[in-house]
Amino acid sequence: MRIAIVALAAILPTAAIAAPAPPLSWGKPGVPLATYRADSVDCAMRAYYTDVSGTEGAKNFVQGSKLIETYAGAPGDPLGNELMIGTIVQGVHVDESRKDVKTFQLDLVNKCLIDHGYHRFRLTDEQRKHLEKLKIGSEARHSYLYHLASDPAVLSAQAAPDPALTPQP
Template sequence: MRLTIIAIAIALPGVAAAAPAPALSWGKPRVSLATYRAEAIGCGMRAYYTDVSDTKAAQSFVEGTRRIDATLGASSATPLPGVSSAQAAQDAIGNYTTVQQIVHSVHPEEGFQEIKDLQGSLVAKCLIDHGYHRFHLTDAQRKRLEKLKVGSEERHAYLHKLASDPEILSTQAEPDPGTAAQ
């Protein structure tokens, strides 16, 4: 099954591409850096470890994996006597095409997005439960953030400085998910 997951991942060019600095972030007035980091990590971990096996996306991935395993398993049998290498190559091409069709039918980009959206909504709910609210970053703030290495102490400190500043949170406030006027 691991090989199948690798095959699906290879079929998705650019999935792990770097993203620009986000337009929105979360903040809580005067929150300490230690609390800010702990609550952010806690909410992220809660979403990361949420069981997604009941989602349509996960079930689609499992079904696609079964179909690919069946296709590849059927082709891995010892070649029959009298089968030419040209026929074996043709069979391999046919299996590759079948695997591509299966991967396409699973709609992996949509499935990954569904799971990402679910995890994002879980993080948002957790942060709101901890008293955080969304705010937008100005162009200047985003440009500065893009210059800071992801995961660095300097980046964490800069985001915290923005996220704990009551003035920024007030003037750059955005509606929290689920609270926007409908």
């Protein structure tokens, strides 16, 4: 359980920060809006609920958590214990471990979208600028992306290679 808390604490701050519009998106010519949304939620949920414990990042978090439990509240020199905990946290390589788990989950989303018949396309500078003006999660943003992602002319003219997927643990 502690691993989930540590991992969640490491990931949440970055999720709350607004980011610029991505250069790539996913689309499928003529896809109905209801299907587009359902596929999006389905792929996100598959990644969210997939066990990540087999990834190197999660294994690092588990190992670090176990070591921290050994020193947290242990009798002896409190300062020495705190220094050891700090060393363990540095050894876990939080950023690298978080990136490993994130890559694993992103690959799951990518595979799911490809399995549903979606392909990547590159957003133009103008499209990205317009998208950045729309609030993340807003109906206007969803609608704008859907219109791009379902337009065969946009998908053809702005096609980008689908990502190579990394092997799953």
